[in-house]
Amino acid sequence: MTITASEIQFIQTWGILSSQWGINRTMAQIHALLLMEKGNLSTDEIMEKLNISRGNANMNIRDLMIWGLVQKVHIAGERMEFYKAEKDIHKVAVAIARERIKRELEPVIISLKELKGFTFKEDEESSHYLKLLNDIDEFATMVHKIMTIFVQSDKNWFYKKVLNYFK
Template sequence: MELQEAKEKFIHTWGTLATQWGINRTMSQIHALLLLSPSALNADQIMAELQISRGNVNMNLRELMSWNLIFKQLIPGERKEYFVAEKDIWKVARQIAKERRRREIEPIINTMEEIKSELAPDTQEKKEMLKIIEDIGKVTQFANDTIESVLKAEESWLLSNFLKIFKEH
């Protein structure tokens, strides 16, 4: 397989997989392109490589930056903005988990808590609704706790390994 073919296959696959994570295809294809790129790319280069519009590129670059998956890189003497992706895949996975939790799980937890606190169980129908709300809240809180445990375990692992290295030197 030639490099260009492998690159195209990766970008296509990353785009398809990301839609299953709740990330739009174009955003993930731009992310994949920047992951593979050995140097920073500007919007024109991204447009040409992926054959997408400037507006689509700009909108998705902003979104990727808001997720902290890509960053602007200043290139001396250049007026255009250049972008690079975080290359550490573990950091990427943690950041995606954090963002999905913030955007999807936390609002559900907050809404379920609000409904539980404001809906009086004074009829059978309301009691049944509150039971469903309670169950949804438990499942969502379990998902949130699981993500939090994974993120904390990773932080603990990093800290313990950093301290081990520090002690060795």
């Protein structure tokens, strides 16, 4: 495989996008590389193509596996490990959504409920604060609901609903 200019741009685009969402650039670039690759890649090939160290490659591949985006592939007769990315973009999106719900949304919802428990409508100031907590909780719960529907439902059903404006 030779990397074309278009593919370099794809790797960069994916890397920039991800870094805006709290995922590090190298992790995203390895992911982009594996998404483009029909076959499997070894750590050495990834290191070479992205110009990164062994340690960096190893740690980011591990994270991609934790996220469920990349899998190890054992090749008969080969000593070296190879890696491949999940290619179904809907499955990729579901895996990412699942992780973000668990890592970010749910802890915040728990924290909001806890904060609500601490606060009582003693005075005007507290009542304003309590309304704020309730409003944020309502919004976070709605986002949680949408994401859960997305994660659990059939791809075609969900896409069709959205294209039909939730009709």
